Amino acid sequence: MLEERYGNPFLIAKAFRDKIDSWPKINPKGSVELQELADFLRSCESAMSQIRGLEVLNDCNENQKILSKLPDWLTSRWNRKVIEIEEETHMFPSFSQFVKFLTREAKIACSPITSLHALKPTERVLEKGSKIRSPGAKVFATSSDGQAVPTNCIFCDKVGHSLQRCRRFMQKTILERVKFVQVRKLCFGCLKSGHRSKDCGERNTCDTCEKGHPTCLHDDRTKEERMSTKPYGSRCSDKPKEKEIEQPQEQANPPSNEATTNRVVQNTVNTHTSTIIPVWLSSVSEPNREVLVYALLDTQSDTTFVLEEAVKALHTKSAPV
Incomplete structure (x- = not known):
């Protein structure tokens, strides 16, 4: 059963191809990232002899998909290599030839003595410090004059407005809005991440009650209504x-299984x-x-x-x- 479910050649081939498709684009100075891609493609080449589904990587269209992950300078070099091979053999280079080319270029880029990777270690440190954000990550960019640049709304994923001005977010009930802020671990004072509301130094002012919270989190319910709908384990802002x-007021027939x-x-x-x-x-x-x-x-x-x-x-x- 394990062999049938997880050792299926089609599933393994699909896993290899999916990983290639999801590989992030390599920075022009990303020598280490280039070497990691070359190593992975070598593993694909080794698996190709046992998994026939990977033979599709020899196709020129598949090669074009991989080229979209490479820096422009490396794509130009491979283009020259392709023309040379086509003039000699009248055929598009095989996947093995491409892996051989990429492995050599990665070796040159990561040379411990003469490569830019070795000659400029400070840039390498900065490169390591800059993490690649996932597609779902949201950041606030700042221009050179210090003004905030509009970014995607984290609720509707549209450009041009923040969460506070999102119409779709305001159409939700107050309970759904509060739940969204809790799940995203945002501050209830400024709707930013990285700190709690009690430590917030940039609280927004509500347009409705002029208190220290965003207008989109204004709650018109009474304290009794909030307490009655407060989920178990949630925080109360009162x-x-x-x-x-x-x-508590006495009831005519208090239920025996109710606590006060x-x-x-x-x-x-x-x-x-x-x-x-x-x-x-x-x-x-x-x-x-x-x-x-x-x-x-x-x-x-x-x-x-x-x-x-x-x-x-x-x-x-x-x-x-």
Whole structure:
């Protein structure tokens, strides 16, 4: 089964050809990259004797596809070689002849003594430092006068506007927009990557409420609506504001399998709040019996838990849910 599924000659030939098709274009000074391509084509040449599907690489059209990956100066040299071979044999050079030519050119380009690769090591270091970005990567370019150059929108992949001005993005619901920003790991203050919103020094100003967030992330819902739709484990942007525990309203028939989250808020502008505080715990059946416990306030949790010994101290009944 393994031989049939993964050792199929057609699949192997397709894997070789797909890798050639997806090979990135080589920089005019990319000596190492040229050598890597030559090494891979030599492996294709070796496999050609066992996999007949690779014989298509001898075709001139396939050779033209590989030439599109090479620098212009190297393409010109191969063009001269092709003319010489055609004048002698009246046939287009074979894939083996092309690999032999490319291997020699890569050897010349990577000579440890006399090549530009060896004579200009500083350019080689800069070349290593510049990473090739994938087609999905989005960057903000800057012109010489310091002004930002319009780039592709990371949502609709169109040029001429940013994510904040994207109409298709604004047509989504606020939950979908927030989810997109979370998945892309963007800052909720400026919609850029690389930092969190609490560390953002370039917060946008909302055109609707004039607060420190992009207009496209403005949320008209009330706090209760946001809390009711907040997914498990998501972050809540509401900061604690009042140093007292809000008591939940009593219901006529409270469900037995529902937990209540108590939130601590604070009226003052001071941002120093406690995450562990002492509270008196009691049950509905015996409200006069109270137990002093420490409460851990976790703003990223949507469920309340209690220790088993605290339940026993309250003399109340419990059931696993």
